Amino acid sequence: MNQIAPLIIQAGLVLGFVVVTLFGTFFLSKIFGTSRHSKVKDENFECGIENQGDARFPVSVKYFLVAILFVLFDVEVIFFYPYAVNFKEMGVEGFLALLMFVSLFLTGFYYVIKKGALDWSNK
């Protein structure tokens, strides 16, 4: 409890600051600032030429693949944390278990690389 309360206070302070500043400037500039609109000005920026459609289109699947692989490997990395905290107590036996886990990790990693999932340049 003693450790969580300050975190909540900080979250409240930061959240208050962010919300007040963002919405404060939003409304203040509505009241005091200039606000001119025109069809051309309100368009999204695109090199100064006329817009071609909008930005809701599919992008390269590589990015998606990276995200999926991240989820996979990050879960495996998270499994190391409880081990690392108890590393000294678990001794050699624990280390051998770790080696086994790392070899599984590296096997998956090697497979991903050999499959070319992380190749970005066109060959």
Place this chain on the structure above:
Amino acid sequence: MDFIIEKSVLIVSVFGITLVMAMYSTWLERKFAAFLQDRLGPNRAGIFGLLQPFADAGKMFFKEEFIPNHSEKFLFIAGPGIAMFTACMTSAVIPWGPDFEAFGRTISLQISDINIGILYIMGFLSLGVYGIMIGGWASNNKYSLFSAIRASSQMISYELAMGIIIITIVMMTGSLSLRNIVQEQSGALYNITALKGLNWNIFYQPLAFIIFMTCALAECNRAPFDLAECETELIGGYHTEYSSMKLGFYLFAEYINMFISSTVIATIFFGGYNFPGMQLIENSALLTVMCVAVLFLKIIFFIMLFMWIRWTLPRFRYDQLMHLGWKSLIPLAIINMLITGAVILAT
């Protein structure tokens, strides 16, 4: 009740210091760039241009609030808010100085000593991706979208290597709490009494430091990994459509992240507030002041290192960036972890 007041004062001061550090980082960046390019840099507002950050902030406040027609209004405003929120929350678990006695009680210069301190920082770093991704997507601008996707993909890639490096440090310390990690580093280096206070992890883990530094650069979207905002390809990056204080929040969040990254590097590799000769100082108040000053010197050194790297190295290409992150840093980090484990068990 005393506890709450004490912590509130600490929280407000840490928040204030974070904002001031971020403001003056912008000043320092411009001065440093000017120095490296043989220019003068900002020198009109105040002596040495020291009031420049205030002038910039004031200008940000009075700029026209502009939201493009086709953007998602709510998410467009929420994006910079999330970026700023996550950036400001990470400072909670950092020990800024040793405990000291005042008003008849022991005061700790750490907002919260949760026992998963370093995971907390990693967690908020990961949440930072949302600020960029939401802002970039909600702009409905092609450049912003590309930039946001690049940034998220880059940040999650480098998080893996960063996580493995932190495991190495945790193996040496046996604790995830930053307080324990710092206290561990107050001993004598290689058990030589003359080197007391120098038992920093950098002397045991130089490779880990280099990998961590690289990942920190990538996590902060700093050069040479600033592909999210490379001007020649993507106009301004994910904040192309932003103006006024919302733009200010994105820039601010970036500098706060840089400040926090420097702090984390100083804390887990360079002994935090420890310095050689600190056992000679008897007065506990003086010791605390000196420890905080030393920590901030280290932080400013790393912020300057970030800037130095920015003006020294050219930008990576995207495939090189991914190649470095996945095929070099992750295997290196794993090998480093295994060697560390073996050495600790052998001794």
